[in-house]
Amino acid sequence: MYVAVKGGEAAIDAAHAQLADLRRGDRSVAALSLDQIRDQMALAVARVMAEGSLYDPDLAALALKQAWGDVAEAIFLVRAYRTTLPRLAATRPLDTARMVVRRRISATFKDLPGGQVLGPTFDYTHRLLDFALAAEDEPLAEPPPPAEAPLDPDMPRVTDILGADGLIEPESDPDADNPDAPVPDLTREPLTFPAGRAMRLQVLARGDEGFLLSLGYSSQRGHGGTHPFAGEIRMGEVEVEIIPEDLGFPVTIGTVTATECQMINQFQGSKTKPPQFTRGYGLVFGFNERKAMAMSLVDRALRAPDLGEPVVAPAQDEEFVLSHADVVEASGFVQHLKLPHYVDFQAELDSVRRMRRAAETGEGADS
Amino acid sequence: MTQHDSGVTFGYLDEQTKRMIRRAVLKAVAIPGYQVPFAGREMPLPYGWGTGGIQVTASIIGPDDVLKVIDQGADDTTNAVSIRRFFRRVTGVRTTEHTTEATLIQTRHRIPETPLGPDQILIYQVPIPEPLRFMEARETETRRMHALADYGVMHVKLYEDISQYGRIAKAYDYPVMVNGRYVMAPSPIPKFDNPKMHDAPFLQLFGAGREKRIYAVPPHTSVVSLDFEDHPFEVQSWDRVCDLCGADDSYLDEVVTDDAGGRLFVCSDSDYCAGRRAAGHEGPAAASAAGAALSETMTAVSREADGEGTP
Numbered sequence: 001m002y003v004a005v006k007g008g009e010a011a012i013d014a015a016h017a018q019l020a021d022l023r024r025g026d027r028s029v030a031a032l033s034l035d036q037i038r039d040q041m042a043l044a045v046a047r048v049m050a051e052g053s054l055y056d057p058d059l060a061a062l063a064l065k066q067a068w069g070d071v072a073e074a075i076f077l078v079r080a081y082r083t084t085l086p087r088l089a090a091t092r093p094l095d096t097a098r099m100v101v102r103r104r105i106s107a108t109f110k111d112l113p114g115g116q117v118l119g120p121t122f123d124y125t126h127r128l129l130d131f132a133l134a135a136e137d138e139p140l141a142e143p144p145p146p147a148e149a150p151l152d153p154d155m156p157r158v159t160d161i162l163g164a165d166g167l168i169e170p171e172s173d174p175d176a177d178n179p180d181a182p183v184p185d186l187t188r189e190p191l192t193f194p195a196g197r198a199m200r201l202q203v204l205a206r207g208d209e210g211f212l213l214s215l216g217y218s219s220q221r222g223h224g225g226t227h228p229f230a231g232e233i234r235m236g237e238v239e240v241e242i243i244p245e246d247l248g249f250p251v252t253i254g255t256v257t258a259t260e261c262q263m264i265n266q267f268q269g270s271k272t273k274p275p276q277f278t279r280g281y282g283l284v285f286g287f288n289e290r291k292a293m294a295m296s297l298v299d300r301a302l303r304a305p306d307l308g309e310p311v312v313a314p315a316q317d318e319e320f321v322l323s324h325a326d327v328v329e330a331s332g333f334v335q336h337l338k339l340p341h342y343v344d345f346q347a348e349l350d351s352v353r354r355m356r357r358a359a360e361t362g363e364g365a366d367s
Numbered sequence: 368m369t370q371h372d373s374g375v376t377f378g379y380l381d382e383q384t385k386r387m388i389r390r391a392v393l394k395a396v397a398i399p400g401y402q403v404p405f406a407g408r409e410m411p412l413p414y415g416w417g418t419g420g421i422q423v424t425a426s427i428i429g430p431d432d433v434l435k436v437i438d439q440g441a442d443d444t445t446n447a448v449s450i451r452r453f454f455r456r457v458t459g460v461r462t463t464e465h466t467t468e469a470t471l472i473q474t475r476h477r478i479p480e481t482p483l484g485p486d487q488i489l490i491y492q493v494p495i496p497e498p499l500r501f502m503e504a505r506e507t508e509t510r511r512m513h514a515l516a517d518y519g520v521m522h523v524k525l526y527e528d529i530s531q532y533g534r535i536a537k538a539y540d541y542p543v544m545v546n547g548r549y550v551m552a553p554s555p556i557p558k559f560d561n562p563k564m565h566d567a568p569f570l571q572l573f574g575a576g577r578e579k580r581i582y583a584v585p586p587h588t589s590v591v592s593l594d595f596e597d598h599p600f601e602v603q604s605w606d607r608v609c610d611l612c613g614a615d616d617s618y619l620d621e622v623v624t625d626d627a628g629g630r631l632f633v634c635s636d637s638d639y640c641a642g643r644r645a646a647g648h649e650g651p652a653a654a655s656a657a658g659a660a661l662s663e664t665m666t667a668v669s670r671e672a673d674g675e676g677t678p
Binding site (some may be wrong): 076190191193323343 | 405445
């Protein structure tokens with residue numbers, strides 16, 4: 001048996017052709033359209049936009065189609081595309097208090113100004129496969145009737161209500177000593193440590209959902225516990241504004257769908273701070289509560305050093321969390337082990353053989 | 368020369384990004400062996416597959432450059448093929464497999480056997496730029512250690528190897544001291560290649576995309592492999608020659624040729640081996656069936672004039 005050693009151009013071309021063929025699948029089945037993916041796989045699209053850090057539902061749908069439904073691969077495609085785009089402007093901070101809310105719940109107050117708005121959610125559904133959906137011509141569900149009363153346009157954030165009484169720490173400027181300093185931009189600057197909260201939140205916002213979920217979960221199970229309450233979760237559309245240099249006043253350039261989570265956490269107080277509630281914050285493109293909640297747990301856990309808490313768990317360790325949160329980095333580096341390592345393996349082989357020889361003869365290994 | 372894909376910028380990166388990377392490269396050249404953080408971008412190839420080297424190459428390449436890409440010393444390994452295609456597509460520059468023709472050589476895990484000259488730049492792909500990483504996981508700590516030239520842990524590690532195994536076990540990515548100041552990871556090249564870095568006439572640039580670091584060894588800079596007086600640094604040596612070309616001075620890859628224990632040892636540098644064979648050199652197994660088959664797969668890849676293929 002002869003072992004082929006090296007692959008070449010022809011092999012790569014053939015591999016690409018096979019992939020394209022399998023991706024398309026059975027030709028007698030209609031191809032997915034981007035509209036279908038964007039509208040009917042909207043949560044996958046949202047995740048690709050969030051972790052791809054690019055808000056464009058059409059491109060995210062294209063990426064999902066091209067990636068054969070592999071979300072991490074689709075995120076990678078969007079990130080690589082992002083590299084080709086110039087930075088034109090920085091937006092003003094999103095004002096989520098002015099969000100056109102589709103869902104808004106608080107686990108800390110039974111009722112509150114603006115009310116609880118359940119909205120579209122998997123919560124309280126029974127997870128039973130709905131075989132009616134399997135039918136080719138799925139019956140068209142009636143759109144739900146409009147709400148009896150319009151939502152209260154004034155929807156103050158729960159944390160602002162608590163803040164009025166001083167029961168929760170004020171949201172501090174990320175760079176309190178230098179409030180006019182520009183916000184650091186993870187996509188244009190290298191991540192260095194200590195990263196600071198502004199940079200941290202950016203890493204978390206586009207961090208891998210599974211990784212953050214597990215870390216947040218670990219903090220709930222005692223590895224750096226933060227005793228969280230879901231102060232508020234809201235989802236809806238927010239306006240994005242920029243201030244063009246030649247105009248000097250804000251202009252709305254569009255809206256994005258976003259999910260925001262404000263965790264409220266116990267804090268025993270320290271030498272310099274009275275006992276009060278503290279904050280963990282999550283904000284994610286699209287409708288993705290799981291990610292927003294996990295993010296806010298991890299954000300709060302990472303604030304341990306700022307609050308004088310001991311750093312004892314992975315979720316509290318800034319370098320550990322931020323260095324390993326990115327799915328594009330993690331996926332690439334894990335999978336690079338597929339690349340040839342003939343040369344370094346040969347060096348190891350040589351080294352091990354020498355050491356074994358030395359061990360057998362009982363001599364020094366230098367020979 | 369092929370036309371570069373007009374849908375993307377020359378070199379894929381936008382001009383602001385290229386300038387940012389060139390500034391990092393200049394700083395790296397000014398401080399040999401120091402790891403300069405840079406705002407690495409996501410490239411269309413995965414992290415760990417050469418994105419650092421690709422970004423450095425993309426930032427310094429010009430239309431008149433001639434590019435060679437190797438992985439494990441060979442031009443025909445799949446990732447080298449893929450990266451070479453990428454640059455053909457986004458720059459349209461001429462590519463070559465001949466070490467002597469290239470102005471830029473992007474490499475993973477090897478330094479070519481043919482000595483490079485002052486008009487050539489060698490760009491290394493680097494997975495883990497921090498030589499102290501496996502002794503100290505924290506970047507905040509390792510940066511402090513570099514700042515203070517506090518390399519005690521590295522010497523202790525090497526010493527522990529000697530006390531445990533009778534020798535320094537590190538066989539690749541063997542740490543070097545650059546310009547008498549910074550301990551540097553030469554990337555996972557076999558230690559066989561380390562001496563080629565010292566006082567080299569060519570510029571050496573290192574790009575770590577995922578870790579977002581660039582570092583450099585300018586021409587004619589001292590690069591000393593760490594060792595002890597009583598355990599001097601030494602490189603791998605073989606008691607055999609390349610089975611195909613007979614070279615006794617090149618790094619050899621072991622190739623398993625059958626399931627009955629058959630082995631061939633051949634140059635990892637495919638251009639070097641092919642050049643020697645073209646000049647009439649023959650190794651001990653050149654005429655054997657396995658040798659001939661291997662020789663064929665290694666030379667049947669004349670890719671100079673091929674098309675772009677599937678992206």
